[in-house]
Amino acid sequence: MAQSLTNGFSGKQLELYMHDYYERSDLVFRLGAVLTGSREGAEKLTEEAFRLLADDFAKLSSEGLPQKTLMMCAMRAWKQLKQGKFHEWQVPILQSLKPMPEDQRVALFLVEMAGLEMSDAAKLLGCDETKFRSLLAGAQKFLATNAVKV
Numbered sequence: 001m002a003q004s005l006t007n008g009f010s011g012k013q014l015e016l017y018m019h020d021y022y023e024r025s026d027l028v029f030r031l032g033a034v035l036t037g038s039r040e041g042a043e044k045l046t047e048e049a050f051r052l053l054a055d056d057f058a059k060l061s062s063e064g065l066p067q068k069t070l071m072m073c074a075m076r077a078w079k080q081l082k083q084g085k086f087h088e089w090q091v092p093i094l095q096s097l098k099p100m101p102e103d104q105r106v107a108l109f110l111v112e113m114a115g116l117e118m119s120d121a122a123k124l125l126g127c128d129e130t131k132f133r134s135l136l137a138g139a140q141k142f143l144a145t146n147a148v149k150v
Contacts, residue, residue: 021053021066027114028074034105035078037094038086048077067114068124075106075124096146104139107132 028049032042052073097105103125110121122132 021050021070024066024070025050027067028070030113031071031074031106031109032078033089033091033094034097034109035102036081036084036086037088037098039089041081041084041086042089044084044086045074045077045081048080049073052076065120068116068120071110071114071116071121071124099146100139100142104135104142107135108139108143111136 025046029042029046032045032049033039036042036045049070050073053070056073100108106125107121110116110124111118114121116124118132118136119129122129125132125135127135
């Protein structure tokens with residue numbers, strides 16, 4: 001996948017891509033799994049997110065936050081793939097998170113897994129920070145009251 005997406009990059013761009021972005025592809029894949037509950041969906045989301053990243057890569061600089069950029073691309077990819085039907089992945093943690101509302105799953109993921117600041121995560125979800133904190137609190141309450149079976 002990296003070879004086909006990096007054609008036309010300069011040496012410096014390729015190094016930035018491989019070091020700051022491609023090495024974090026597991027983060028995008030995990031978000032895809034949390035959103036779709038599917039390995040197939042996670043793979044498609046990852047592929048689309050990196051296609052979007054490659055399209056805009058010339059505009060990126062080494063000063064940016066790779067996690068924030070990757071999550072932005074992943075959320076754009078999710079908007080395109082959201083209506084798709086995917087085969088459910090029988091992974092216990094994903095099955096346990098399935099009843100949690102999507103926006104709460106994403107809020108939890110962006111802060112706890114991707115390590116984004118709440119203000120940045122709120123922007124990715126298209127809400128203000130107060131609403132985001134409410135979503136995060138709802139996700140944390142869900143985790144506290146529902147036994148996550150792993």
